[in-house]
Amino acid sequence: MLFFSFLKSSPVPGRALVYTVDNYLAFIKRPYLFNVAWTSIQIGLWTTGLCALIGLPAAIALARATAGRSRHILFLLIILPFWTNGLVRVFSWTMVLREGGILDYALHWIVPAAPSVSLLYSFPAIIIGLVHAYLPYMILTCYLSATAIEDSTIEAARSLGARTPVVFWKILLPLCMPGLISGSILIFVPVIGSFMEPRILGGRIGVTMGTVIEDQFTAAFNWPLGAALSFTMLAVVLAIFAVSSRVLSGRAATP
Amino acid sequence: MIGVEVASISKGYGSLRVLDKVSTAFKAGEFTSLLGPSGSGKTTLLRIIGGFVDPDEGRILFGGEDVTGVALWQRKVGMVFQSYALFPHMSVFDNVIFGLNRQGIRGEAARKEVARVLEMVHLTGFEQRKPKQLSGGQQQRVALARAIVTKPRVLLLDEPLSALDRRLRQDMQIELRRIQRESGLTTIFVTHDQEEALTLSDTVAILDGGRIVQEGAPLDIYERPRTRFAASFLGDANFFEGKMTGDGIAIDGGVIHTSDGLPGSGSKVTAAVRPEKMRLLAPGENPGGDNVFATRIREIIYAGAVSTFIAEGPDGSDIKVLSQNREVSAVSPGQAITLAWSPANTVLLQA
């Protein structure tokens, strides 16, 4: 792939390979890509952030508020939705989110006078779809960290006068940091390159690096450009992680 | 100054009954040592008082007020855990300042307090280390510092000095005692070190099989143990079993006199004599009114300041005699000797 990215056009037997770095200049030649990239990063940040916001407490609840068999069942129940087809799940979301969909229906059932809601084809719709698709990763990795926390550590904090929020911020959160970090990697990285959810749930909003790259491969048959864009994206992602892990490692537990 | 009262506390794990209707009062401002064999439920009792586990039945009162249902962080107890339970992700400094911050003490005031207790536990300069980078004894001292810095109402100490060397331990004992006296802190202290318990405490309580079998002032409890268990658990003891006769206890090899009140003649009794109460009669020395017992030395165990002579008892068991090593002792294993001890030091035990 890296090799492709330096080609002038897609490799086709019988055609001479011409090397170029032009593909890496794509951003400069196509300034609109900056906007697209920014949207992608925003989507990535929102999704990762929301997953963390939901996943971490859920993982802690799973690790600390349940035990034995019920915990095992819950654990598996969280992974189970993942065993269905991603595309089908996304289409199911369109059902829920659109005007006259389940959400709308439920809202009217509770508040009959409410104006009809349609989240479909909007930024929130993309985020909802992506959070749904990636949440289990976060729950899982955080759960693994959370189960390793000794009870006595929390007891110690409590006996020193820490209430639940303090226990959460000062003890659970830092000790779950390894899980939070791996979870974030497992989410942020693929979300930046996702194309299915933005396309189907985002309507005209749903233009991301993922869709642009996909177009290069499917519609435009410009593999080199697609690959170059991917690698640029990857570089950006790595840079983000390099910076954030610097910041985080200051606070993360050193195991 | 508030006292702690436990009222018929029971606790079991599965079919195992760890605590069996334990009732006692830890008096306000007193330093109580809790002693008991390994697995007797000391940690469990401490954890129940601290609110870390709920008892199966019974109530806990702090200064007369029922705290059985009160949440952990409102009980204001300081606890040193047997396993330390330091926050692994925080530096020593952060571990210690944690409780202060919880009380709203921050900034310079908090930092000063932390520096003060760290100096007290001889850990100045270790502020930025993580627990993993500390030796066992250093970790234990951080745990101690963390618990006392908050000036809790009740201090629960689960073998807080077990990993410290004697010198450090003595320093810590003095500090603990000082803090406890100054702030009138009700302190419950679990230890396996007898001397420590006897030296430090206002009261000593002995736990066995889920019950408190004896409690009292150190001198009382050491000099007047009620049961064979208490006598042998706290300090060493030599036991003589025999029948009451008119003027004492008839054992193999003679009659032992005691100044304790005598039960009816003919009944079977056990008497305890502490090793340090016995002495070796010099040849030809007059025992006066003391009990005497002629036997032979089996072994001599040197322990620095003192040595223990192991002599042969009436039923073949060991008799231990403690002897301060003021001068190098002249006796040697195999030698025939006569032991002597005062009737006042012959303690009659219940059952």
Place this chain on the structure above:
Amino acid sequence: MIGVEVASISKGYGSLRVLDKVSTAFKAGEFTSLLGPSGSGKTTLLRIIGGFVDPDEGRILFGGEDVTGVALWQRKVGMVFQSYALFPHMSVFDNVIFGLNRQGIRGEAARKEVARVLEMVHLTGFEQRKPKQLSGGQQQRVALARAIVTKPRVLLLDEPLSALDRRLRQDMQIELRRIQRESGLTTIFVTHDQEEALTLSDTVAILDGGRIVQEGAPLDIYERPRTRFAASFLGDANFFEGKMTGDGIAIDGGVIHTSDGLPGSGSKVTAAVRPEKMRLLAPGENPGGDNVFATRIREIIYAGAVSTFIAEGPDGSDIKVLSQNREVSAVSPGQAITLAWSPANTVLLQA
């Protein structure tokens, strides 16, 4: 029977030098106690000998053979970790049988062995418990059982009895000593309990500041400490500083005689006297050739078998006098007294 030799071992963490060219030999079949203040590098030294950490420099020899590069699992050392390091997912039984299975011992033979050591550590009946379901002392005994069941070539014990009560501890000491004698196991034992060290060991080594400052037989090392540190670390000591005069050491309030060889007159010296060597002169009693020192009692500390009288020293510091509690003592704080001790017990220290 193989001995362990460490040859100029150094180890540092960052800028901290924990061990500084430590060289010593643990003789084959001997029981050596390693003592030292908290953080002095005892655990580190044990871990280096066991092969758990690599030294920065220096070599380890087992029976003359260099094992510095030999992998952990081939060294055949048994180790009791200060943190126990029990396998949390295995029952007590599985923890203990683990090492036997590694040696190819299985089936009935292995089960019998396990039952035997568990009985030895008084844990029969606990076979199926998980470590989390045990008290601190019980866990420690499992760790001990696990280390000794495999009959290793070298036994490394890092405070293996610290969580046990005195009775249990004595039982374990006796067992350890028996096993060690029977199989001629080279044993290195870290403890903070002086008496334990003096009672059990063939040799005592004192570690301080990353170096071994003194080693020798218990009696030697206790009665003839070389430095102030050694004297005060192992057992208690009273120090007198003064100048040499013709017939002894001139201190505030008199001259102290010693039977030690005297350095040149006029030089500054420190002498140590152990508390148990001192006695209170009865009024009018003739001290004979003994040193005497008139002072007053400050405090009496009761510790069961013995009490410590704290008296005022020449420079205002404390003088400790140990006294066996054979009878209830007649002295009380504030009282003027005269101390006496033999010149033979006045030990001159280096520097």
Place this chain on the structure above:
Amino acid sequence: MIALGRTFLAATLVFLYLPIAVMVAMAFNASPLYTLPIEPTFHWFGVLAENGPLLSATYNSLMIALATSVIATAVGTLASLALNRRTFRGQSLLKVLLLPPIAIPWLITGTAMLVFFFWTGIGRGLHAMLIGHVALAIPYVVLIVGTGMQTLRADLEEAAMSLGSTPIHAFFAVTLPLLAPSIIAALLFAFAVSLDQFVVSYFLATPGVSTLPVEIYTSIRKGFTPEINAISAIFLGVSAVLVLIFAQLSNLGGSRDRR
């Protein structure tokens, strides 16, 4: 706090299952366009029963997912061990190399694999699909198991080795059981990744061999009918039952049990 935690957990599950419920409901809806209100029917299950290719594709998917999850978990766990326990040159480079397979859209990876397998002569077919799936699943396994490994105490392995375990035995006897929850989780995720993997199967399958996602994606241009929902519903139902049975029988992650 415990009640709060449970409530939160329940709410999370509702969120996770909302579209799943819709998906299942639509399997019973007569309209293939997901229109409301639902007209209940079993029609699609009938259609499904006659759709041989879809059923065989489902079977293929399951088999590949099973094989992938087992192989990827084994390889990934070992890789994770190497990354977290040993230090060697190029370690951080290796860690970084884990990311591209997750980061680069599958489409690109799939294309690359196709070309790569074509050039190297591995060709297409089940074996190629398996290699592709495993390659994609490994990074997930490494990351998940790595998380679990970071929480593991090192002194346990030391203790095992001092008792005569070789590092390999120590791994199997001590590390592995303690890592069990992570490994099982990784296995379940590897299974999910493979099961939902479309591009690689699609590019690497030989004609006539197909997997469930391939069936779904290729039919999307024209429109997939609720038979897909039906098969998903059946699949979910069966897995849910298996999961419950499994949870009843096993003691997954039991070593961490409290209370």
Place this chain on the structure above:
Amino acid sequence: KEITVLNWKGYGTDEAFALKAFAEQTGITVKHDYFNSEPEMLTKLRTNPGAYDVVLINSARTQQAQAEGLIDPVDLATIANAKDLAPALKDHANLKADGKTYGLAWLWGMNSLAVRQGISADSWTIFSDPKYAGKLALFDDAVTSVGIGALLTGQDANDPKDLAKITEVLKAMKPNVKLMWSSEDEWNKAFAANSFDISVYWSGAAVRSIRQHKLPVEFIVPKEGAIGWLDSLAVPTSSTKKEDALKFLNYMIDPTFYLTWAKEAGAPASANEGAMNKLPADDLNRQIHKADYLPKLTFMAALPDDRRQAFNDLWEEVKAFYAK
């Protein structure tokens, strides 16, 4: 005997009834492999020599495939049913290269305007009509979108000279654009849920939407014209069963087959006039694929790489503008 066909899924060649009938007639069974985009089809051809015997190629790609040597010319004389092919399609310029015909004209269709019944329109300008704000669905395809832009600005959809102008008219549609669809299924679901009222759509798909899903769709060819496309069936050079492949080609333009397909499932227009004429006059398919539309259509033609890239860049830019 067995042949393998490479096609879109559900696009005629894999109709169960047809395969059955074909097997009965010739004893040849047919296997399928599918593609999801045209470049992918070429990729599959390139990387799997020998695997395919028949391939569906949009005639706009025929010359590219031919230039790469992926497909053989087809001798129409050996295909019995080819005699009735519409002359305009049979020898369409797209299929020609060095004088030979590289594929059998099979089906044609339009990408044109589809609106909800009740909306009347006869011009693409409705796409920027403020009346339909947020009611427009575009096809997420560069060639189609540029084509519409070209039609709106009066340029040649296959070779527009003024791309800037096209960009401008496309960007002007932004307030109306609700979504960009990429599959028929998505289109149907969104239309059924009233998510949009106006769209570009495929003619064949429109037939299916109306007939099978009973959606209120009206398909219109506006006055500016529409984009037409012609799909052909070709035989890969690497095929080892070319004779059988030709038999299959013949069957695919068989009127009886087409009749059943068009009625049962819904199909685009057949290139075989004979087949089209067999449909009843009021058949929806015939209604939509009126022969008189043909002159109004601009058939997609082969695009040079750089132009295709230019189209694509333009479309990406417009989409990015929509998303902003």
